[in-house]
Amino acid sequence: MTDPGRTAILRAARKAFARETYDAVTLRGVAADAGVSAxxxxxxxxxxxxxFERAADFTEAAQLLLGAPNERLGEHAVRTLVQYRRDNDQDLLVRVVFAAGKGDDRALIREHFRDQVTRAFAARLTGPDAQLRAALITAQLLGLGAALAIDRAGAIAAADVAEVVGLYAPGLQALITP
Incomplete structure (x- = not known):
């Protein structure tokens, strides 16, 4: 069973490190946002x-998203992303978008994302364009995650998970097994 305090801390830390520079983030600030003590x-x-290292880590996200054989990977990744958002009120990947600014700490978040998510997808793909297809797969997943984060009561958020999977996964699958 997951510890709610640890989960709240990681959620607050991911938010803080994605939006602020490393130097601007304090343990007290993260603790206050998480509702725990420093x-x-x-x-x-x-x-x-x-x-920071734990907050910048995408290993768990990659494991969850890549937990199916390639023949069903598009469907699995979309279902996992949407269901994770609904179950946890947070996204597996979108925090990397907030790390687009300058600074070594934000560059490290982006580097972890590339190493742990995009390259993990690329390792599963075949063909000379595997790196490009993997980058496009993660771009599509980021787009879906961003849409869910932005419009929490919109059409995607209100739709049945199976309907979202049925409409979105074929585009992803076409990149996985062209």
Whole structure:
């Protein structure tokens, strides 16, 4: 079972590090946003640097999204992304968009995303254009995640998960198995 305090800390840290520079983020600020004490952050993560490394990590997201064979990967990735948003009120990937600014810390978030998500998709693909297709796959997933984050009561958010999967997954699948 997931610890709600740890989950709240990671959610607050991901938000903080994606929107602020590393130097501007404080453990007290993250703790306040998470509704916990700064001491609990230290207990779980050891300090700001370790918290940043964990917040900048996309390994879990990649594992969740890539948890199906290539023949069903488009459907699985879309279903996982939409269902994760509904179950957790957060997105697996969109935080990388907020890391588009300048700074070494934001560059590290983008680097982790490329290494842990885009390259993980590319490793599953065949053909000379695998890197390009993987980048387009993650772009489509980011777009869907952003749409869900922006319009929480809109057509996508209100639609049945199976309907979203049925409409969106074929485009993704065409990049996976062209």
């Amino acid at each position: 001491a609990l952050i230290v207990k779980y993560f050891g300090g700001k640097e370790a918290l």
